[in-house]
Amino acid sequence: MKNLKINNRFTAELPADPDETNEIRQVKNALFSYVNPTKPTEPKLIHASEEVAELVGIAVDEIQSEAFLNAFSGKEILPETKPYAMCYAGHQFGNWAGQLGDGRAINLTEVEHNNEFFTLQLKGAGKTPYSRTADGLAVLRSSIREYLCAEAMHYLGVPTTRSLSLMLSGDQVLRDILYNGNPAYEKGAIVCRVAPSFIRFGSFEILTARNELKNLKQFVEYNIKHYFPEITGEPKEQYLQFFKKVADTTREMILHWQRVGFVHGVMNTDNMSIHGITIDYGPYGWLENYDPNWTPNTTDSQNRRYRFGNQPQVAQWNLFQLANALYPLINEAEPLEKILESFINDFKSDYKVMFLSKLGVFTSTEADDKLITALETVLQLSETDMTIFFRNLSKIKKEDSIEDGIEKIQDAFYIREEISGDILESWKKWFSVYLERLNNETLSDEDRAQKMNTINPKYVLRNYMAQLAIDAADQEDYSLINELYLLLQKPYDEQSELEKWFAKRPDWARSKVGCSMLSCSS
Known part of the structure; x- marks a missing residue:
């Protein structure tokens, strides 16, 4: 990697764990621990992104090199780098979990390219001091899902980490895929993920929980200096602006999730990025049939905390935990509460604009609230594919009849025979209002369809x-x-x-x- 420009700001400027052994432990008064990846037995490159390689300063012709294979499988350490795992805490499924940390992720280094900074991180590269009872490894199936999904989200226009490479380790990993007492060996794999940083809400929570307020202050100021340099003013005002920036980018991210029908599945505070990007692709999924109560996570199947329709509220709850973590630096609840309140209010107004744009309606009236609510209801009367429904909606023309409209979206119905009786009448009623609404729009059918097809994807990673x-x-x-x-x-x-x-x-x-x-x- 001859052109990689190493610039390890995180490890150079923040307190390190003085213990460099790779033993499971509670790490205090430190934001990270140095740890080397476990050397894979026989690494093999499966796939790599040329675009992401160039983004971070790696030449395309280096991807097939032995140096690339060794560096991004964890077999060899990049020159002038010292890999590390981050210390953080988190709320998992609404409950405080204490110290968590990078249990199966190891940050190789930070690099600078074209005046941008990126952290290169291996997922599945072995045990760290934060692995608890696990081995820090990952299997091929979950690694393929992570590798493909991050890139799919990027091209959908959803803020996300990126994927540089997907490799086999050459080792077998024991996993109980269904948690039913039947573990089996699977192929081990490693993904290299790329992001501005992998700093999470939980990175701040742990410092406040342990009353490490000097480190908290230093860490917040580090983040403002490097990631939000536009923030100025008195210290307290800066901390509030920092929280507002995180809240705003988080709102934008969740809005995109709802737009494309993505369900994260594990919205714990340790899986929320300060950059407002999607991180940690575990049991995610896209809505097949439109069901706001669906969650892809078996662990969440009873309470459905992280269901599709609850993602905005969970994001606000997670931001509340971040506000609690920042409170000792601000010592005023009211300005933090105002930001939290505006988060959900702004989301609601943004959601309306977004949803109308999916319908090809680019002006807004108060009556449109009923149009949206009615559609969200009728979509659930019979299994209706979200992606196909919205994509095919662009085929409808202003002069179409109600029957024409239903015909053009019928491919979205899983059981077409169910679209009869009361369900059919509900669809007819909605299309009656929708077609009238389209005829009040000034865009031509062609221009509207073109615009809708930049908002409603045709292909998602089902x-x-x-x-x-x-x-x-x-x-x-x-x-x-x-x-x-x-x-x-x-x-x-x-x-x-x-x-x-x-x-x-x-x-x-x-x-x-x-x-x-x-x-x-x-």
Whole structure:
């Protein structure tokens, strides 16, 4: 990696754990611990992103080199670097969990390229002081899902980490995929993830919980200096501006999740980035049928805390925990409460604009609230594919009849025979209002369709698609990974030659492991 410009600001400016042994422990008065990746037995590159390589300063012709393989599998340490795992805490499923930290992630280094900074992090590269009872490794199935999803989200326009590389380790990893007492060996794998940083809400929570207020102050000021340099003023005002920036970017991220039907599945505070980017792709999923109560996480199947329709409220709750962590520096509750209140109010108004844009309505009236609410209701009367419904909605023309409208979106219905009786009448009633609303818009049908098709994706990474790629990869066939990778780089384009992926979830995928709900097993 001859052109990588190393610039380790995090480790140079923040307190390190003086203990450099790789033993599980409570790490206090430090924000990170130095630790080297576990050397893989026989690493093999499966896939790499040329775009991300160039983004961080790696030449495309270096991707196939032995140096690239060794560096991003953890086999060798990059020159002038000292890998580390971060210390943080978090609330998991609403409960305080205490110290968590990078249990299966190791930060290789920070790099600077084209006046931007990036952290390069390996996921699945072995044990760290924060691994608790785990081994710090990852398996091929979860690594494929993470690698593809981060890139898919980027091209959808959703703020996210990026994926540089996906590699096999050459080692076997024992996992209980269903948590039912039947563990089995799986292929080990490593993903290199890229982000401005991997700093989380929990990074601040742990400092306040341990009353390490000097470190808290230093850490907040570090973040403002490097990631929010536009923030100025008195210290207390800076801390409030920092919180407001995090709240604003978090709101924008959640808005994009709702726009494309993405469900994160594990919105713990340790999985929330200060940059407002999606991190930690575990049991995620896209809505197949439009169901606000759906969660992809088996661990969350009873309470459904992290269900699709609850993601904005959970984001606000998580921001409340961050506000509590910052409070000792501000010592005033009211300005923090105002930011939290404005978060949900601003989200509601932004959501209305976003949802109307998905409908091809680019002006807003008070009556549109009923149009949105009515659609959210009718979409749930019979299983209706979210992605296909909104994509096909762009085919509707102002002069269409109600029957024309229903005909043009019928491919979204999982059981077409159910669209009869009261359900059909509900659809007719909604289309009656919708077509009238379209005729009050000034855009032509063609211009409206073109605009809608930049908002409503045609292709998303459905769980069954990822599982097909996983099944093929288990047989050492990586062609489907590449096919999906290329497909998802242009999610808004027609790509007629790949039309087979513009389809509802097949029946066989309803109950197949990995195709609907997933566990956190990695």
